[in-house]
Structure formats: structure tokens, C-alpha cells
Amino acid sequence: xxxxxxxxxxxxxxxxxxxxxxxxxxxxxxxxxxxxxxxxxxxxxxxxxxxxxxxxxxxxxxxxxxxxxxxxxxxxxxxxxxxxxxxxxxxxxxxxxxxxxxxxxxxxxxxxxxxxxxxxxxxxxxxxxxxxxxxxxxxxxxxxxxxxxxxxxxxxxxxxxxxxxxxxxxxxxxxxxxxxxxxxxxxxxxxxxxxxxxxxxxxxxxxxxxxxxxxxxxxxxxxxxxxxxxxxxxxxxxxxxxxxxxxxxxxxxxxxxxxxxxxxxxxxxxxxxxxxxxxxxxxxxxxxxxxxxxxxxxxxxxxxxxxxxxxxxxxxxxxxxxxxxxxxxxxxxxxxxxxxxxxxxxxxxxxxxxxxxxxxxx
Ligand code: UD1
Ligand code: UDP
Numbered sequence: 001x002x003x004x005x006x007x008x009x010x011x012x013x014x015x016x017x018x019x020x021x022x023x024x025x026x027x028x029x030x031x032x033x034x035x036x037x038x039x040x041x042x043x044x045x046x047x048x049x050x051x052x053x054x055x056x057x058x059x060x061x062x063x064x065x066x067x068x069x070x071x072x073x074x075x076x077x078x079x080x081x082x083x084x085x086x087x088x089x090x091x092x093x094x095x096x097x098x099x100x101x102x103x104x105x106x107x108x109x110x111x112x113x114x115x116x117x118x119x120x121x122x123x124x125x126x127x128x129x130x131x132x133x134x135x136x137x138x139x140x141x142x143x144x145x146x147x148x149x150x151x152x153x154x155x156x157x158x159x160x161x162x163x164x165x166x167x168x169x170x171x172x173x174x175x176x177x178x179x180x181x182x183x184x185x186x187x188x189x190x191x192x193x194x195x196x197x198x199x200x201x202x203x204x205x206x207x208x209x210x211x212x213x214x215x216x217x218x219x220x221x222x223x224x225x226x227x228x229x230x231x232x233x234x235x236x237x238x239x240x241x242x243x244x245x246x247x248x249x250x251x252x253x254x255x256x257x258x259x260x261x262x263x264x265x266x267x268x269x270x271x272x273x274x275x276x277x278x279x280x281x282x283x284x285x286x287x288x289x290x291x292x293x294x295x296x297x298x299x300x301x302x303x304x305x306x307x308x309x310x311x312x313x314x315x316x317x318x319x320x321x322x323x324x325x326x327x328x329x330x331x332x333x334x335x336x337x338x339x340x341x342x343x344x345x346x347x348x349x350x351x352x353x354x355x356x357x358x359x360x361x362x
Contacts, residue, residue: 002030004357005089005113007080007104009037009064011045012173012285013095015266016118018053019175020093023350025056030354032056033087037076037100038063042240048265053180059087069099069130076103084111091116091361094138095172096284097131101138109141114361118172118353120145121152122284122305130209144360146353148172149343151307167360169352170345173285177292178347181270190271194235194259202232202330203276204258205283207239211300215249217320221300222246222254224326225280229257231331234280235272237264278333280326287315288344296333300326314338 004024008017017034024032036058040046049055062079064072080103084092092108094101095118108115120139124132139145139156147153148171156166184190191197204225211217225234236258246252264272270289273279279290280298287306290297297315309315313336318329345352 002091002357003033003087003089004030004091004093005033005035005084005087005108006093007035007037007100008058008095009039009076009100010096010098011040011049011263012283013098013100014046014049014053014055015176015285016095016172018049018055019172019179019350020118020353021055022179023354027354030357033060033089034058035060035080035083035104036062037080037103038065039072039076039098039100041065042263044263044265045240052265052267053176073099073103076100077107080104080107081111084108084113089113091357093118093357094142095119097122097135097138099130099134102134105138105141114143115141116144116146116353116357116361117142118146119148119152120166121147121149121154121156123152123155124303124305126303128210144356146356148345148349149306149308165360167352167356169356170347170349171288172349172353173288174292174344174347175350176266177270177289180266181274181292184267184270184274187267187271190268191275193268194233194261194272196233196235196259196272196275198275199277200233201259201276202228202234202278202280203272204234204236204280205239205286206236206242206281206300208282208301209241210302211282211320212242212245215251218245218249219251219254220320220323220326222251222258223323224320224330226254226257227323227327228280228330232277234258235276236260237262237269237272239263277335278330280330290314291338294337296336296338298326298330298333308341308343309338312338312341312343
């Protein structure tokens, strides 16, 4: 029996792990030990995903959250190392680019346990982003680099990482979108909480540190969304980080014209994404989901890792400086489509990850 220890902790990792954990559970000869760092801990940022998506109960819950990046990552590193020493897994699986990702990968690499990184090779080329540091370091200490796209694969080869470690498997979020998108479609009351109907609203999510912690950018974003709301409802499932920063910066009044709701479970979120006229976001995952569901997207950032969607016309990048520009681009995006592309594989990334784990970690 091969044992894989998976480290997760933040919302997007629960969604990615949901797809892969299902595949592991269906595969003979492999068992998974789930470790939840505790980075995200509210019921609607964590528990709801385990319940809705059938993710197994974590074997270890470390309850580590908050503090500075160094404090959080350091505390995780110490506790994850102890878990790995007692569980002695054959390999460690990490996802994405959060502090939980880096702590899991680094702890394993120091104990000489092979590390597999799902969503390897993404780059914004902006080293002021905490996620960029986490990605680069995780990739460089991983043994199996499981990439979602051609661009991600190329980025790793450009950094001199051996081609034999790189396996392009496609995007696990596409697997999740196909499987759980169908389940969401079978539920009828998913738009009830926000009171909107198909096609008559803009869906917005904002949480990226470079936006929340810069009052000028935060003000430009929410003044811009306020202007959009003069013409169309703007539904904002509000991330706890953003909620706290809006209050601390004295900008909470800028959300008064928006339909602010608590963070959504995945099925409710998918239903809103599918029904939105436009999606406005600074999330990585939400940019791709907009494309999966054929909805135009506006990304309020200076750059994106998912460049293929901008090139194909599904997404447009707007550095959030001018509220009038935010409004102009969002209005212009409604009703548009990009070109026909297949950048994220065929929805079988989980199967291909399992294949890569079986062959690549021998
Ligand atoms: C983290 C990831 C980011 C990812 C995002 C997904 C890092 C460096 N950042 O950002 O890459 O895109 O998750 O959502 O790992 N909070 C709560 N309840 C929760 C979770 C967070 O109140 O359940 C609040 C706390 O005040 C916390 C703050 O949000 O200090 C920020 O949380 P943190 O996990 O540090 O970063 P995120 O902004 O969520
Ligand atoms: N998501 C969700 N509820 C919300 C907001 C987002 O279920 O209220 C999902 C979203 O559909 C996507 C994932 O969370 O699958 C993206 O995570 P997030 O935006 O927190 O992080 P990022 O992808 O930017 O790292």
C-alpha cells in the first residue's frame, strides 16, 4: 500500500483536493492521509467544502491560522514535520501557492520525502506577491511538477527544472467544475440567497493582498463596483480578509450599493458563476471558472498567471486605479465571448495525477 500525505488549508485547496481525493479513494493500492493546516477555518471557508464535496475528514487538523507570513508558515512547518515523522508517508501532495503549500513542501523535502506539486509552474513574475514566492520555492523543492497548462510547463523548463520531473496533467479545477457543476445544476434554489436571476447581475470576488492592503486600490475597486451597481446588481460574496480591510481603511460604506453576502459554498458559487452576466475578480480559480462556464471575466490585477484567457479574449486585465475604467470595462465585457480554446485539458487531470504519482515516484 502506497501512502500519500496531502497538505491542504485554504479554500481553493479544498476544491482541488476534492477532485483528486475522489480519484485516490477509487484507486486500489493507494491510501491518503489528509492534513488540514487550519489556515482557513470559518465554517463557510472550510467545513462547507468538506461536507458538500465529500472530502474525507482530515486525519490531522493543525488549527494554525493568522499571524504574519513568516509566523504562519513557520508554525505550520514545525507541526507538519512532526506529523510526517509519525506517519512516514511514501509521498507528499501539495496544491497551489498558499502558505500551507510551501510549509508542506518544505517540511517533506527536508525529510527526504518525495513531493508532488499540483498546479506547478504558474508565474505572475511579480515577486511582491506572497503567492509567487510560495510557488517558486515549492516548485524548486518538488520532485513531481504537475502542471495545468503549456505556459506553466514552459515556465518550469525556462527555470532549468528537468523535463523528467514535469508532467502536464491539465487543471484539476476543470475536473471539479465538470463534476460538481452538474450537481449544482440539479439544485433549484441556489440563487435565492442573493435574490438575482440568470443574466441580470455581476458576480464579484476580491481578496488578493495587493488589493486589500492598499487603500487606494481597494477604494478604486469598490468605487468602480458601486458605479456598476447603478445599472446592474453586483453580488459580492465577501472574503473575511477583504471585509476586515474595508472596515480598517474606513471604506466599508463603498459596499452599500452592492449585494454583499457571506462567502458561498462551492455549489452556490458555481450556480452564481454560471448565471452571471460578467464576473469581476482577483481570484485565480474564479478567472478559470468564468471561462469553464463561458462567462466574460474582468480581472482587477496588474498581471495574471492564466495568460491564455486574456490572449483568447475571455478575460481582460484592469489594474485597479480608476473607478471609471473599472465600470467601463465591466459594462463592455457583458455579452462578449472569447475564441475557442482548450487550454486546461479534458477534465481528467485527477486521473493523470494518479498516473504520474504511480510512475513518477517509483
Ligand atoms: C490565502 C492565500 C491566497 C489564496 C487565498 C484563497 C497565502 C499567502 N494566501 O489568502 O493565496 O488566494 O487564501 O482564499 O497563503 N480569515 C478569516 N477566516 C477564515 C480565513 C481567513 O477570518 O476562515 C481572515 C483572518 O483575518 C486572516 C485573513 O483572513 O488573518 C487572511 O487569511 P490568510 O489565510 O492569511 O490569507 P488569505 O487572504 O485568505
Ligand atoms: N469560491 C467559493 N465561494 C466563494 C468564493 C469562491 O466556493 O464565496 C470558490 C471558487 O468557486 C473557486 C475557489 O473558491 O473554486 C477560488 O478560491 P479563492 O478565490 O479563495 O482563491 P484563489 O483561487 O485566488 O487562490
